[in-house]
Amino acid sequence: MSYDSAATRARLLEAAYREFAERGLAGARVDRIAAAAQANKQAIYAYFGSKENLFDAMLAERLSVLSDTxxxxxxxxxxxxxxxxxxxxxxxxxxxxxxxxxxxxxxxxxxxxxxxxxxxxxxxxxxxxxxxxxxxxxxxxxxxxxxxxxxxxxxxxxxxxxxxxxxxxxxxxxxxxxxxxxxxxxxxx
The missing domain is CATH 1.10.357.10 (Tetracycline Repressor, domain 2)
Known part of the structure; x- marks a missing residue:
């Protein structure tokens, strides 16, 4: 089975959206995001560098969608x-x-x-x-x-x-x- 990095990144952003919306940046847990995205924690750090950067990337993506909508x-x-x-x-x-x-x-x-x-x-x-x-x-x-x-x-x-x-x-x-x-x-x- 081949690894699809774009799909993993998209799943991480979607899981982050739900986790951060419910718990905020301080209350969100990288473990829960990774589990919900069916990825490992290291993928978050590899793609985004930190939980804060993941939050920023997710929010920027959602605001871009809003701007398009x-x-x-x-x-x-x-x-x-x-x-x-x-x-x-x-x-x-x-x-x-x-x-x-x-x-x-x-x-x-x-x-x-x-x-x-x-x-x-x-x-x-x-x-x-x-x-x-x-x-x-x-x-x-x-x-x-x-x-x-x-x-x-x-x-x-x-x-x-x-x-x-x-x-x-x-x-x-x-x-x-x-x-x-x-x-x-x-x-x-």
Whole structure:
């Protein structure tokens, strides 16, 4: 039987995704990741060098998938916010991972600065903003508004409605309206 290093690496990243999302960087165990990936611990160190590097590689891969799933459209910020809301609600583990990273590390993840800077440049041009710092602030607000629903306890998601899907749809509409109001306030000075 031949060894498929790409398949092993992919299994390690998938197992790491589940382990880190559940337990965070500090609580995750390399032994559990290796066992879940049907690999040995040494494979983690051979491919990634450390548990922290595995976390970074896994998170970068997942954020890349999110970026592909929800392409940034600076000309339709409310649409982007709604699509981001949908994607994050479909994968709440991703938001949990970014929260773990923020709690357990004091640096930015690989590619984060470059990604936000590129989006800020596009947003600055599309909205006619004076500087990229303002555009980055707007992006952070859009991300915060779009992701807030994911962290709402499930008991609160049904308040005012017996249908959770209907309530989620209503919340999405609020996200889109909020981002529309932000965009309009900033462009109608």
């Amino acid at each position: 929800v392409p940034f459209d600076p000309d339709d910020l409310p649409g982007y916010a709604g699509a981001l809301f949908d994607a994050l609600n479909a994968t709440p583990e991703l938001l949990r991972l970014t929260n773990w990273r923020a709690l357990e590390r004091n640096d930015t993840g690989p590619g984060w600065v470059e990604s936000h800077t590129a989006k800020a440049k596009e947003l600055r041009a599309a909205m006619g903003l004076r500087d990229e710092a303002t555009a980055i602030d707007i992006l952070e607000i859009v991300i915060a508004v779009s992701s807030a629903w994911v962290s709402v306890p499930s008991e609160l998601r049904t308040v005012g409605s017996e249908d959770p899907d209907k309530r989620q749809h209503a919340h999405r509409a609020v996200v889109v309206a909020a981002v529309t109001a932000i965009r309009d306030a900033l462009t109608n000075d």
